[in-house]
Amino acid sequence: MNASKQEAPERQEIEELLPWHAAGTLSRRDAQRVEDALARDPELARRYALVRDEFAETIHLNETLGAPSARALDKLFTKIDAEPARRHSVSLGLGSRISEFFAGLSPRTLAWSASAAVFAILLQAGLIAGVMLKETKTAGYETASAPTTDPGVGAFTLIRFAPQASSDDITKFLEANKLSIAAGPMAGGLYKVRVAVTGIPKGELARIVKKLQEDKVVGFIATTE
Amino acid sequence: MQTTSDEVLISRIAGGDRLAMQVLYARHHVRVYRFVLRLVRNEATAEDLISDVFLDVWRQAGKFEGRSAASTWMLSIARFKALSALRRRPEKELDDETAEQIEDHADDPETALAKKDKGSALRQCLAKLSADHREIIDLVYYHEKSVEEVAEIVGIPEATVKTRMFYARKKLSELLKEQGIDRGWP
Numbered sequence: 001m002n003a004s005k006q007e008a009p010e011r012q013e014i015e016e017l018l019p020w021h022a023a024g025t026l027s028r029r030d031a032q033r034v035e036d037a038l039a040r041d042p043e044l045a046r047r048y049a050l051v052r053d054e055f056a057e058t059i060h061l062n063e064t065l066g067a068p069s070a071r072a073l074d075k076l077f078t079k080i081d082a083e084p085a086r087r088h089s090v091s092l093g094l095g096s097r098i099s100e101f102f103a104g105l106s107p108r109t110l111a112w113s114a115s116a117a118v119f120a121i122l123l124q125a126g127l128i129a130g131v132m133l134k135e136t137k138t139a140g141y142e143t144a145s146a147p148t149t150d151p152g153v154g155a156f157t158l159i160r161f162a163p164q165a166s167s168d169d170i171t172k173f174l175e176a177n178k179l180s181i182a183a184g185p186m187a188g189g190l191y192k193v194r195v196a197v198t199g200i201p202k203g204e205l206a207r208i209v210k211k212l213q214e215d216k217v218v219g220f221i222a223t224t225e
Numbered sequence: 226m227q228t229t230s231d232e233v234l235i236s237r238i239a240g241g242d243r244l245a246m247q248v249l250y251a252r253h254h255v256r257v258y259r260f261v262l263r264l265v266r267n268e269a270t271a272e273d274l275i276s277d278v279f280l281d282v283w284r285q286a287g288k289f290e291g292r293s294a295a296s297t298w299m300l301s302i303a304r305f306k307a308l309s310a311l312r313r314r315p316e317k318e319l320d321d322e323t324a325e326q327i328e329d330h331a332d333d334p335e336t337a338l339a340k341k342d343k344g345s346a347l348r349q350c351l352a353k354l355s356a357d358h359r360e361i362i363d364l365v366y367y368h369e370k371s372v373e374e375v376a377e378i379v380g381i382p383e384a385t386v387k388t389r390m391f392y393a394r395k396k397l398s399e400l401l402k403e404q405g406i407d408r409g410w411p
Contacts, residue, residue, distance in 0.1 A: 020365060022366070
């Protein structure tokens with residue numbers, strides 16, 4: 001008896017959520033609560049069937065209401081034409097402005113922007129690493145395995161990334177092939193990419209270039225000094 | 226295929242883009258019209274109001290901050306317009322319409338036959354609900370609005386949204402019972 005009295009408010013609370021559960025507009029947490037209650041309470045499940053009937057018939061009723069005639073649209077644009085001319089500088093929300101900005105970019109522009117962003121990130125990472133190494137030196141500690149980062153040392157290729165490649169694709173490509181951008185973007189959107197930290201035979205470099213050429217991220221690739 | 230979001234369309238409308246206005250209108254005008262029609266119960270009035278609603282969208286697009294869905298924002302505007310129109314309507318006209326509705330659902334042979342069809346009876350009873358009850362049922366079931374969104378559109382607390390919906394459904398059961406259909410609830 002006491003138990004059923006304690007359950008009543010909870011059932012009432014769940015029952016009030018049934019219409020939104022039928023419409024699929026509950027949060028995941030509430031939807032799970034309702035699902036659990038429906039599984040253990042047959043009476044609640046029966047009432048949920050009534051809700052689903054109401055849901056279906058409300059849609060049916062609304063769908064039979066028809067639509068406005070084309071006059072409504074004509075009338076709207078007549079009224080809009082009568083409005084004073086609008087200046088473009090309106091106070092849009094930041095989110096809308098960002099969405100609008102990206103929506104206005106072509107896939108090619110986006111791809112170039114992504115490439116530039118990758119380069120900026122790598123440059124920043126390089127600067128941070130440089131600062132850290134410098135700090136380490138001033139502290140009087142140097143590891144025996146510290147890499148030589150002479151920009152002129154190593155084996156290089158020139159790469160132009162495919163326009164449809166995203167920044168994620170490019171980052172993954174660089175990581176997977178243990179590559180790093182040494183310079184760029186240069187004329188024609190080319191990047192100088194280091195494929196090895198030491199010089200390697202020409203034949204070996206050609207083989208690496210051929211392999212990298214097969215990746216969809218690469219639009220153009222050639223060896224360079 | 227990716228479609229332009231309502232938010233992007235509204236930001237373009239704010240910049241005076243008529244094509245964006247046409248796209249937004251095409252996307253939402255039927256649902257907004259039906260919402261208004263269920264409130265004002267007059268097709269000509271509803272059609273006039275639709276132009277006014279979208280004209281407000283055109284005028285206020287720059288103020289839309291995207292905190293709620295565009296459809297929620299538009300339904301709020303539509304509701305305000307519909308209620309203002311109802312307030313302007315002469316008492317007599319309202320009385321006549323109410324009378325018409327009651328007559329519409331009288332027990333003529335067609336209605337008697339419809340009673341045998343539970344779905345049809347349910348739709349008749351949905352049409353007989355009060356404006357407040359019709360509105361909340363439509364928003365939840367047809368316009369698929371969450372508790373929070375209904376609260377925003379109607380301007381009532383979320384707890385009231387839930388109880389109003391509960392009482393709307395309860396009233397629906399009572400109307401069905403009057404037509405001889407006992408749902409065994411409440």
